[in-house]
Each structure stands twice: as C-alpha cells, then as structure tokens.
Amino acid sequence: MAVALGLCRKLPLLLGPRHLHGSARRPGARVAVVLSGCGVYDGTEIHEASAILVHLSREGADVQIYAPDIPQMHVIDHNRGQTVEAESRNVLVESARIARGKISDLAQLSVQKHDAVIFPGGFGAAKNLSTFAVDGETCKVNREVERVLQDFHKAGKPIGLCCISPVLAAKVLPGTEVTVGHEEEQGGKWPYAGTAQAVKALGGKHSIKDVHEVHVDPKNRVVTTPAFMCETELYHIFDGIGAMVKSVLKLTGK
Template identity: 75%
Template sequence: MAALGNRVARLVLPLLGTRALHTSQGNPAAKVAVVLSGCGVYDGTEIHEASAILVHLSRAGAVVTMFAPDIPQLHVIDHSKGEASQESRNVLAESARIARGEISALSQLIAQDHDAVIFPGGFGAAKNLSSFAVDGESCHVLADVQRVLQEFSKVKKPIGLCCIAPVLAAKVIPGVEVTVGQEEEQGGKWPHAGTAKAINALGGKHCAKEVHEVHVDKTHRVVTTPAFMGHVPLHTIFDGIGAMVSAVIKLTGK
C-alpha cells in the first residue's frame, strides 16, 4: 500500500503545479514571504487565514514564497476533541500541507530577497513561533522569527500580521502600533480582548479596530487586522485580511 501511495505521489505531484498555484503570471507586484506555524488553528497556522492571505496575494499578482521553522510543535491538538494527543509533529512538515509542499525552513528567509513578509495567525504563532500562549507578557520569540521581523523592520520593508500574530511584532519591535481587535469582550464578541493589554505590556501600542478593518503603523510599516480574534462571519474575516494584504502591497510601492 505504501509503495502504491508513493507511486501515485510521483505521478500526481508534478501535475499539481504547486509553484504555479502560489505565483501569478505576468509582472509580479511584489515578492512576499509568508511565514507559517503548522497546520490547524489550535496548534499551528489558522488555515482559513493562510488561505485568505494566499488568495489576496494571488489577486495582487504577487510572487509568494512560504517558510516555517524546522522545529517540533509545542504539542499536537486533536481538533475534533480540543484535547492534546500523545503524538509529536514538526512545524515545517505540517506547514507544508498548507503550502502544497512548496516551503522552506525559516532559517533561509532573508529580508533582502523579498519586498514584504506576512504572518497568519492561529495558536501556532503563540505556541511555536513564540511562547506567548504559555508565558504571556514574559514570553520569548523564536530566534529566527525575531531575526526576520527585525531585519524587515530595519530596512523598512512592510510586515503584515493577523489574529494573534501581532504579539510577535509587539515583543520585538519597540513601540510598534498593532491591533488584535477591541479592548473589551463586548458580550463575548471579542473573547480574547485581554490580548490588547498584553500588547501594551510587551512594549507595543494597541489600536482598537473591527474585524474588517486594519491598522497601519506608517512609522514601522506594520499592518495588522484582527481576523479570528472576533466572532464574525467568515467573509468579514476574509475581507479584513484582504485589506491587510492590500495595505502591505501598497507599502511595497509595487
């Protein structure tokens, strides 16, 4: 059975055109790196957010390259039960599911090769790219994530983040302005509203926004949108991510 599966993969994968899927034809608007943190909202990248980012980048004509750290996940969640399992998985290998195999180790991401970088959300940003989910305001950020964010910031290339991912920028870019939504729960509409206070404690400045909106820090060239931090229909999240991608592309000047 395994031999048959390998044979099918060899026959089918070349036909899928993974590179073509994430690269628009014609004159590209920008070269954009997308950093993933696994595959699945509770222990990796939020898949709807990653997909929305890729669709909007495709519409913008961008050349997209995906990266993820080659490290073990903090843990693996059974998404049907919301419980941790005993298995272990690799962040890069899991992220490759979203990237359809076209992905590189985060250690290979260099700012000079790209015009912008975007980080989707999902708990992987708070568990695998940082320790925010465990340590809160005293968290550390993965060394390669810190390096990438600071490299792009230093050369004034735009950075996009959504959902919980803005905590990464707040930790490593002093004084950065970001949004994770509203600062009060509003009857359960914003269940993670406390993250706004953590943003300020991390050294950033939180700016309240709705899910369909973005905040653009023109000084640091950082664009953020709340995404799944708020309880709204899926299309509203898609629209907010589209606004984030559009603002990032605009800042590249391409």
C-alpha cells in the same frame, strides 16, 4: 476587401506598442508568508493562511512560504479539543500541508529576496513561533522569527500580521502600533480581548479596530488586522485580511 486588408496592416502602427502589450503585467511584489503549523489550536489558522494566499494571488504577488524546522509545542485533536499526549509533530512538515509542499525552512528566508513578509495567526504563533501562550508578557520569540522581523524592520520593508500574531511585533519591535481588535469582550464577540492589554505590556501600542479594518503603523511599516480574534462570519475575516494584504502591498510600492 482591399481597403480592409490595408487597414489591418496599418492597425499595429495606429494603436502603437502600448496596445500591443496591454496585457503584460509588471512584476508583482515578492512576499514571504511565515506559517506556524497546520490547525488553529496548535498551528496556523488555515482560513487565515488561505485568505492571505488568495488575496496575494489576486494582486499578482510572487509568494514564497516558510516555516521554522522545529517541533510543535504540542498536538491538539481538533475534533475533541484535547491535547494528544503521545504524539509529536514538526512545524515545517505540518505547514507544508497548507503550502502544498512548496515551502522552505524559515532559516533560509533572506530579507534581500523579498519586498514584504506576512504572518497569519492561529495559536501556532503563540505556541510555536513564540511562548506567548504560556508565558504571556515575559514570552520569548523564536530566534528565526525574531531575526526576520528585525531584518524587515531595519530594511524598511512592510510587515503584515493578523489575529494573535501581532504580539510577535509588539515583543520584537517595542513601540510598534498594532491591533488585535477590541479591548472589551462585548458579550463574547471578542473572546480574546485581553490580548490588547498583553500587547501593551509587551511594549506595543494598541489600536481598536473592527474585524474588517486594518491598522497601519507608518513609522514601523507594520500592518495588522483582527481576523479570528472576533467571533463573526467568515467573509468578514476574509475582507479584513484582504485589506491587510492590500495595505502591505501598497507599502512595497509595487
């Protein structure tokens, strides 16, 4: 018994500080996530946003969610797939549904406070964060979205985008390499394949990738993945987004 007690007293010295503090985690990357509403047809694609947040949480990232305080382009009844003419909604207020209320106005996003920024997809990126859904290659990008993309680019901090949101980078950062998946519909598997040509018209460069893959533009530090540009099983979307998140975090060096 005395021998056992003596060993217990010496154990901390034998193991050393590394073993005593082995469970301590180093600070994770500080990542801003920018939403565009709540719902695939008039805001953020909820599954994409959730997947991004799950993967960031798993990797120990410190996340802050933002959205612009602006009216939505329009409101869609997702049950009927029709525009609700008499209703209007606010992008920040709707995005707060996904953020569980923990959200800030995009105007408050400072590049100095974050190591990376990620934009989920959904038609909100093409309707609320830009006018791409209406104007195509002549679209305009929300000024706060444009500022954020330019600020992170100038600071050399990584930018992640998925689904339709890579068009934002193609427009704001000419010459950026992105992927929105394939350039042919392939019998309906890639229903939005025409977006690849729009990316080129906007001034970007398109790389063909499958849904579980990512494209990393090392020069511009932009990471993209197709997500729901592809008609496929949900877990493929989840895996592709996970690869995007990991690539973004790797670029932060944290």
